[in-house]
Amino acid sequence: MNNDRLPYLRNKVKKLPLDPGCYIMKDKSGTIIYIGKAKALKNRVSSYFRSVEKHTDKVYKMVESVYDFEYIVTASEFEALVLECSLIKEYTPKYNILLKDDKGYFYVKISAPPWGRITAEKQKLDDGAIYLGPYTSSFVVSQTVDETNKIFMLPTCNRKFPNEFGKGRPCLNFHIKQCMGVCRGKITEKEYQQVIDSAVEFIKNGSTQAIDKLTDEMMVASENMEFEKAAKLRDRINAINRITEHQKVIYTKADNQDIIGFAQLDKLTCAAVLKFRNQRLVDKDDYIFTDAGELKQFRGEFITNYYSSHTDRPKIVSVDGEFDDMPIIEQYLTQQAGHKVTLHIPKRSEGYQLTQMARNNAAQRLSHETERTGKEVAALDELARLLGLKSAPVYIEAYDISNIGSDTMVAGMVVFENARPKKEAYKKFSIKSQFTPDDYACMREVITRRFNRYFEEQETGRGFGKKPDLILLDGGKGHVGVIRPLLSKMGLGDIPVFGMVKDDKHKTRAIAEDGGEIAINSNRTAFTLVTKIQDEVHRFSITYSRSKHKATAFELSLTKVDGIGENRARALFKHFKTVKAMKSATCEELAEAPSMTVNTATNLYNFLHENS
Template identity: 30%
Template sequence: MADPSSYRPKTGEIPADPGVYRFRDPHGRVIYVGKAKSLRQRLNSYFANPATLLPKTYAMVHAAASVEWTIVGSELEALQLEYTWIKEFAPRYNLAFRDDKTYPYLAVSMGEKYPRVQVLRGERRKGTRYFGPYTAGAIRETMDTLLRVFPVRSCSAGVLRRAEQSGRPCLLGYIDKCSAPCVGRVTPEEHRRLAEDFCAFMGGEAKRFIGGLEKRMAAAVAELDYETAAKLRDDIIAMRKVFERNAVVLAEDTDADVFAVEEDELEAAVQVFHVRGGRIRGQRGWVVEKVEDTTPAGLVTHLLAQVYGEQSETDGRLPREVLVPVLPEDAEQLTAWLSALRGARVTLRVPQRGDKAALLETVHENAVQALRLHKSRRAGDITTRSLALQELQEALELPEAPLRIECFDISHVQGTNVVGSMVVVEDGLAKKSEYRRFSVTGDAARDDTAAMHDVLTRRFRSYLADRELPVDERGKFAYPPNLVVVDGGQPQVTAAVRALAELGIGEEVRVIGLAKRLEEVWLPEGDFPVILPRASQGLYLLQRIRDEAHRFAITFHRQKRGKSMTASLLDEIPGLGPARKKALLAHFGSLKRLRAASLAELAEAPGVGPALAGAIHARFHGLGTAGLGTAGDGGLPDLPGGADAAGEPAGETVPAINYSTGEILDS
């Protein structure tokens, strides 16, 4: 029996998304398929204390040798994919769904006098509309949910006859899950309209019905009828859950292979879902090394040749459709080649909308996760890390392996909100407790090289100050790194070297730059870059460090930019502090409504008197200092540039206002 700890994935490697997981034995056979709302939470439960596991679960995790997972968009998709793969693989530890039943459908018998909602399998009946398929549990829940909103008859013919003869409805009629046409509560025409609305909702018109319920809920709240509003709220939640996307079950005649790619500068993760008969019958994934200057279209061409190149013309496994994220440049020739292999027409296309586009998105989500997992596992391998540091030492001619590397990056948008980041890697692993970020202002923010010079100067000035302290009082940055990496080419490297030279430590610290486009390594003393092999572990390490510095800088830049964007015209109004600004926005709901408010409406807001209301009104409507006096007594200066607060040209005639009383005076 295998030890579960030998194949247990790290918690951080498992996504928290909904999905389906598969345990495989040492021979690669699927022995268990399960679904989860959160893959991370569910899979971690299998590797808990063995004494807490059920006997069947204990036996399964010890019989398995590996676990893999597939991300989907919702719980409903996870249900569907679990059902499909249990049917496909017949895992020995799965008990449910191992019969030979067909998929159940939600059916509405529109051919009857009183249309009936029911669950049907097998052959389709004339005059009946079908929706689905669903899994057994999901279809009952869906039907029960919708009968709350569309109380269509769901009873059998015998129950209907007894109710008509006795004049009393069945239980569903008493609990308002049936409109009871059998006893005349609604006319046959009204009941048929309910059934038609049910079919319209299931056919894709959910937004219309949900929007109607939202309006009714808002009206109930306005009338303080909270009981009705709460019921409508629950109906809306239920309908949204029923109508959530389902990208893993397509039309029964769908035969397709769906490709998706997630790539960086060096590698690409590929995922392929094989759909046959509308069901995902298989999944493949792998990571490939990219050739220099490979375009997305060229990468797709390479993948199709790799996947289908070894199949014979009589193989018969090619699908009718091949769905890709981008069309290859030689799409016509590839289509002809695939059609010849299959012996029938094959369509090669990019889905733009509908279920197939949703499925392509799901496949891409799995490719993103696969590349992230590949990088994480490679970074955590001590042998790989040691090889990467050794390669860097040799390629850069360093006296010793760079056990401590610091990487710097600059981020801004057109010269605004300029920030810098520093990330630290020790022995090939990120040391997040020593990450630092820098705000760059003044003359240092004029361009990237000036900002880089400023950031390096500040970081190593701190190093020099710490170095003078007693050993037991020194901080984390009292020791220089073995290698400094800057994001950029020769200009950024020159700026960094100049900063170190000005501090008198230019000979102590080695500086290189990593240019993103071709992944070139720039040295201070060379006119040409050093080109590391594409498969070099040293290049992979530099790339990961650079990307982490970029991520850290972007995060800080977005935070800073977000704070600056929240500043508004309200900040410039004397007497309007944070508490009053918050109360004003809460009262009007948005800055747009506040801008459109009249003087009287502003004065009615909590904490706003006539004088402050006048100041706010003037600021939004470009009244300048009319009737306000000077800035010293609460007035506002004229807006710069001869424009009002809304950005429109000034110069229109505006009324004079007495801001102490709010009275509008004659012009």
């Protein structure tokens, strides 16, 4: 820690009271860099200046910059929270969560006739088009445009009309009935403009008025025996009903509610806020943070700051997990909103599904930042929650013991980094200390050898010198019970260790911990990832076991050659590495191998080629 003020700061902390209040960290220039609240000022502030090496990168950098601090005592923890929010708004400190409203404005564009299109745009241009808006939510605009184009079967392709009428076949959207097929040239300009007008009416006035108007038009067309037109109008009415009814069925209880979900990967955290108003998803916000730390603390900080900077405060805020100071934050939101605000952590049914939806949105946003798929981010995040890890396990090592008799006891180690196999980091182990099959003893040997190499190579941060975020053992709680104490004895007890339990069909069934099992079948993304890891480590270890068994059998067959015993056969394999290399060698090359003679090499050459 490059801060020569630490002795002064630690001494100053000793004089702090054990009362609630706010603390204000300043740098050398006197600029406020961080503001926090505390239930007991002395305990909270002192935590920054002891064991500084254990802080997250963000906190470490903040403490490194602290030159001095001030504090304000309050009458209660709630008053400390209110004061903290007020001070953060006034000073916008560098190391606090600051949510900037940089969304801008968005528009629905109806391009000029003839053959206009409906699109979502970020800017309003002087191009003769009609623009609806501005709207502050890109989500609302894109969703509205997408729904409208599907309901009214409007073209979304890049073809230019009428220049490209009849040129080429209609695209897939026409065949799946999401486009009326303007490109065929069978729709008049007047008919098309009527559809555009109906679509604009739908956007402006909503589904109810649009359905009433379309129903009247359908009845008139039917009375005039324009049955084809009446059928098209009927299909539009049905399409509107499908979309609106679909949303009402799924989100029936989300009348005035925000749903907040979080996802983490490596040092990045994303918070996604889904806003439901009148049983309909109307907006989505998401934010990316670096070095946010543990979610249990970060959730509360985010919620407090988010609603301090947003005036639209719903009656219910559903969150995807527990967080500190929940009752106090609920009281604060209620005071700010002027009506009762309830913080809720759904555990089942529809509410839980909505928090999962928010969490998946957060994972999807993280995937764009990390060049990973949304499913990969979600799988690591879900696995971390399931196993109670502090953060998503980016670097996972998995081990499996495989043997075909006592002569071919081996182990395989596979590595998954960011939920993908990292094959260049895979390792093979031949068991050296065991002469009878014993999976526990073999696993103990392998883990010991692996982490002895870690201590030798840790400065490189590569290969064996990299410490995993998670170890998965192919086996149950017995394996975990053997390896966890071993790692603790080696000073590596902070590495999480779990087992991968299989059913009688050799399929992943559960995660084993020391003393029990964690069911994972209901956690689909985590289950898929663990199954993939278990299948891969089994494949890798069994392949190595079979190849070694085959080599051992061939090694034994060499003892039939005049002049070759077990020691010389073993030396030959050590020299040539593979059967293929040995068979490809000339007689002279065989003779150059350790402990070989010309006569024995000739005998071996003849044996290899007689049996090839």
